[in-house]
Amino acid sequence: MSGECNTAAELDTVGPAAEGGQDHVDVVEDKLSVEAITAQATSPTSGAVALFVGTTRNNFDGKSVLRLEYEAYMPMAKKKMLETCELVRSKWEVENIVMIHRIGVVPVQEASIVIAVSSPHRKEALEAVHFAIDHVKATVPVWKKEIYGDESSSWKQNQECKWSGAHPPAS
């Protein structure tokens, strides 16, 4: 559960990141604080913070969902999250990127992920956060099991995941 805080300049690829923004990614078992994550992303030289908060829905395909259970390939998940930060910085001039995924049980209405991006002007932060969540869904090794009202369960597959059943090989 230890934090992993890298200045962007420490990454291999030096882009606009080197101007001093920070990437902070983590995978934790605790409830996420949107306030704390926003504060961490905010900077005195930025005028905008855009956030995405993924929350547990109480239903899927008409079935009631009791809770989600998440697990992660912890070090690889953090690595892929940092790669997402790097990619964001290659596309937009953003300042700080904070990306925290919660694992374990996530009850209905609570957050499983919060991504916050700050930038001097708002367009960059808003576009970057949209890209970031899409990219995380496609690349970060985290798994989610839906537990239904009758205690049956199902491992989910992101549509964005290239090797999911949602993308069957043409045959």
Place this chain on the structure above:
Amino acid sequence: MSGECNTAAELDTVGPAAEGGQDHVDVVEDKLSVEAITAQATSPTSGAVALFVGTTRNNFDGKSVLRLEYEAYMPMAKKKMLETCELVRSKWEVENIVMIHRIGVVPVQEASIVIAVSSPHRKEALEAVHFAIDHVKATVPVWKKEIYGDESSSWKQNQECKWSGAHPPAS
């Protein structure tokens, strides 16, 4: 400072809004709580909350900014914010929309506005919040004065405002 909480169904135009989402807009003098606003937007039937947080930057055009001072045409501001909610609902299937503007003194790094939008799937919330802040900047009667390091000051003009000096009449 009283809250103004309208179920969307109470608006004149009945759109997807009538499905039960809520519009909550307000103009307040207190510090904004991103956590409380997120909680207000979150719903058990939504899987996503997208947020925009506008914060005070410490600089403008190379000048150091000490603080911002905001004032609002209060009832009209709330009315225009509700109209923005209505317009969002005519374009995207979203659940709750929360939009709070702070007025008075807003120190560097603190939030002047928070907009939060929830939706069952993330694309809608992310696009809606981007549209919402653009539309608020163009239509909501709120004014901001920048106070600089030497205590000089300047009333700002949003680029999105059609009658600002940023859009001089062709002559």
Place this chain on the structure above:
Amino acid sequence: MDRVKVKLLFFAKSREIVGKKEADFEFASCTTSVSILEKLIEEYPELSVIAENVVLSLNEEYLELDNQELTLQAGDELAIIPPISGG
């Protein structure tokens, strides 16, 4: 011509220029937004410096600055709206 008393509201730079937040003012009830602005600048000549970059609102709705006829009623709320900068 009928005259009606309306409530004027000044915000931001227009408030600072005029030195007050509100005032009562009499207009012809049948008028246009351009004519309203002209009358306001007659009364408050200091406003002319921002006249190119203001709009009006009538009862919390923006008024386009044009020569279309409009009818004011007693008690209407008329605001001078400098370029907005919220968000």
Place this chain on the structure above:
Amino acid sequence: MDRVKVKLLFFAKSREIVGKKEADFEFASCTTSVSILEKLIEEYPELSVIAENVVLSLNEEYLELDNQELTLQAGDELAIIPPISGG
């Protein structure tokens, strides 16, 4: 042919199917990702039900499933990655 011992990691559905989180396993050091998956299914036939929808990772990097030669080294970390569903 050189053989090396690597660490296998199972996650999510593959973990439930195999009934453990990790195991040691010996492979030829010169191999391909397709061959690795075949060997894994020989050892854990239960995995065949998800074989169409997994990828592998080697030392925290995704491995395309193909016939390109790759070299395993002792102590490498090889994970079976079912479709991801984070976010």
